Amino acid sequence: MLSADPAAAAEYRAVSARIRAADPESTAAGLRDISQGVRRSIVRMIDRAGMGHIGGDLSVTDILVTCFWGVLSLDPQRPAWTGRDRFILSKGHCAAALYSTLAHSGFFHVDELATFMAPMSALNGHPNKNEVPGVETNTGALGHGFPVATGCAIAAQLGGETWRTVVVLGDGEMQEGSNWEAAMTASHYGLSSLTAVVDRNRLQQGARTEETKRLEPFADKWRSFGWEVRDVDGHDHVALLQALAPSSAGDPVVVIANTIKGKGVSFMEDRVEWHHKVPTREQVELALAELAA
């Protein structure tokens, strides 16, 4: 199991507190800076490893950063603190984005990111909770994180506890039936402390979601399953922050975060081949330059 980086954790606490207290414009600027840093780490990790899921990593980054720096109650130095909010990345193939987020918030040292997918590394291609602090359950097979998050939220309700559960799903992943089983359970139990965020980048491994197996009318599906739907630009940090506010009506909340696969790197954006294509040396330099801007 990796251990916390106390200096990075202290920095995370300070920056997170500042962002939460700031006016929307400063908040947006602060979160955008962090997101670009997380994205640069992702590109370097995938460059070193020679594999990864770069398109989805870049589409989900703003969601992860907004959750960690703006919403969740977490302590990187006490990752198993019982009163923490639970964060589950159900689209576990975007582990590079999660690891980068966890390292930048001090759950472990950023130098560890260089070991991504190397032999014997804690940083497997899909997250393992027994190796990586901040990971709540092992994901990678799709359709698993949402039921587990639902169980977390039932436990909170059962104990009268106030912590929240946030689960981030891929849109292609919503073709898995187990997710709709969980959606029914969550609304049946009135799990208002549960928030699902769908990274709606409209592309899956082989093609567009709507060409592969249609999800639309997506928001209506969620509403008919008893969820409060909040439809936002998934790269607008302030809009995400507002959408991640607690439930108002007592129902579980889904944030449909409309995103762009490969966001931030012009030649990757909205292109299906960048699901798990690995950039060349020149493309890495180009990507890092764009993400530094």
Place this chain on the structure above:
Amino acid sequence: MTLAEQAATFDCRQAFAEELTALARVDDRIVAVCNDSVGSSNLVGFRQEFPDRLVNVGIAEQDLVGVAAGLANAGRIPFVCAAAPFLTGRALEQIKADVAYSRAHVVLCGQSPGMAYGELGPTHHSIEDLSWMRAVANLDVIVPADPDQTRAAVRWAAASGRPVYMRIPRFKVPVVTPPDAPFARGRAIRLVDGDDVTVIAIGSLISRALDAAARLRGEGIGVRVLNMPFVDPLDTAAVLAAARQTRGIVTAEEATTSGGLGAAVASTVVTAHPVPMRILGVPRVFAPTGDTAFLLDHFGLSADGIVAAVRDLLGSGDGHG
């Protein structure tokens, strides 16, 4: 009358539910999670006493196991109660990823396992569960023999902190566990001493193994009978002692022979001290129509079948004798 035909036989679901409810009274972490299986898991009493602590996700086994892993994440001890074929077959990947690989302290209770739902047919039979569960790393696999061992298994699993799969027998069995029998992880219980052949049995096959041993003793054949409640981790010391001290091993289980107890014993024996074996179970076929007792007999999972296997082993010339 043979042991297997005794009037005093028990459906272990009653003992399971009583023990779980008793544990829940003293430990508020205990919760039951089911899939519209309150009645079939005998949890009506649990629900009356602890309505909030019975989570019913409806007919949705993948969600069932995932939700249990989430409850465990938050410090609860979930006992997942569902018919064994659907729990292990439908939710196999959740058992692997969310429970075993994630090391969640979830107790998976496969109700009415084996061919307990005899006439309902192979969709409702759970003869593959031991093979599937044994293939998953970091998951203990328990097959209780009778009501007492079911209670012991429930208590053990609640305190274990480990991912556990256990069968909860529905087919009525007599009491076969001695009152003072220990229940320890990976430990077999020697029920009968004997030096000629060892019979290793689990669950519904134990009373039949005891009947077979009694009959063979009358013929001057000494049969050692081992109850192996933990199919994983297996008591390899007891298996190897049997291999060294007797002339061969017969295993008997209400499960497919492709990967359960027999396969576990065989792989232990063949790599350390090869001896002749006979593996009794359901061959790789789907069962015909019939009640549980009929099907057990049909597949030779009977005292007669065990006697025949022992004789075959001793008489075939490959039993060193």
